[in-house]
Amino acid sequence: MVRRAFGPLLGLEAAEHDLAYERAEKLLCDSLHADDYECYERRGYVEVPSRIHEGRVYRVDGWRPVAVFEDGEFAGAICIRPRDHLPGPDVVLARKLLIEGAEEEFLASGNWLSPAWRPASAMPALILALVVLMPWLLRAPQFGDWGIALVASIPVVVAVVWWRGRRTRPRRRDEA
Amino acid sequence: MDAPATRKTKGVSWVGALRILGPDGDSTYTWDPAVDADVDEVRRRFDEIIDQGYLVFELDPGTREGRQVRTFDPRAVQLRAFRPMVGG
Numbered sequence: 240m241v242r243r244a245f246g247p248l249l250g251l252e253a254a255e256h257d258l259a260y261e262r263a264e265k266l267l268c269d270s271l272h273a274d275d276y277e278c279y280e281r282r283g284y285v286e287v288p289s290r291i292h293e294g295r296v297y298r299v300d301g302w303r304p305v306a307v308f309e310d311g312e313f314a315g316a317i318c319i320r321p322r323d324h325l326p327g328p329d330v331v332l333a334r335k336l337l338i339e340g341a342e343e344e345f346l347a348s349g350n351w352l353s354p355a356w357r358p359a360s361a362m363p364a365l366i367l368a369l370v371v372l373m374p375w376l377l378r379a380p381q382f383g384d385w386g387i388a389l390v391a392s393i394p395v396v397v398a399v400v401w402w403r404g405r406r407t408r409p410r411r412r413d414e415a
Numbered sequence: 416m417d418a419p420a421t422r423k424t425k426g427v428s429w430v431g432a433l434r435i436l437g438p439d440g441d442s443t444y445t446w447d448p449a450v451d452a453d454v455d456e457v458r459r460r461f462d463e464i465i466d467q468g469y470l471v472f473e474l475d476p477g478t479r480e481g482r483q484v485r486t487f488d489p490r491a492v493q494l495r496a497f498r499p500m501v502g503g
């Protein structure tokens with residue numbers, strides 16, 4: 240009862256949390272190859288190559304969704320978390336082991352998050368930008384050839400964005 | 416970083432370790448493959464957590480990559496276990 244009343248004031252729970260975190264970091268250090276642990280210490284994540292999808296690499300940290308890169312391009316993210324609280328380094332270890340040892344289960348359990356700049360998601364932003372810029376665009380021909388070139392370049396930019404989105408679109412989970 | 420070599424018994428220079436991840440850090444169970452009582456105790460705990468749905472992975476001593484295991488092998492050196500994860 241005393242602990243429940245005064246524990247938060249005295250920082251007992253925070254101290255326990257710190258101990259759990261330190262213990263988890265030690266376990267992660269014991270469980271990773273030296274190169275992977277160095278990467279984790281320097282950058283906060285480890286990279287795990289896929290065993291079933293050629294060219295795919297998962298970037299794993301303890302607090303964000305697992306980022307998925309295909310042939311070096313960001314393809315999306317997979318949101319997966321422990322059922323109960325685990326210290327951050329333990330989350331890194333669990334995700335890494337799950338990918339290495341049971342990747343299909345990892346893909347089936349996690350939720351795909353697609354990049355926000357996919358054409359379907361970017362279209363409302365493009366329309367809004369067009370509406371905002373419309374008064375200037377309508378006056379652009381007054382500036383001669385340069386103004387006309389500016390207006391003509393807009394469809395090109397939209398086409399490039401659309402093409403990049405198609406090229407890096409992640410595989411759907413049922414295709415994985 | 417390498418596999419622990421904390422004890423040395425007849426012909427065996429290592430002990431196995433099963434580490435179960437939890438909210439307060441991991442729980443560790445070690446065994447000496449040459450000691451039957453150790454092996455039986457850890458095997459019992461291993462079977463319990465498998466029945467509870469835990470996932471267990473054996474670390475490769477060289478690469479440290481994980482391989483999922485469903486039965487206890489006393490020759491394993493490093494095992495890690497945790498509850499299945501869910502989509503966020």
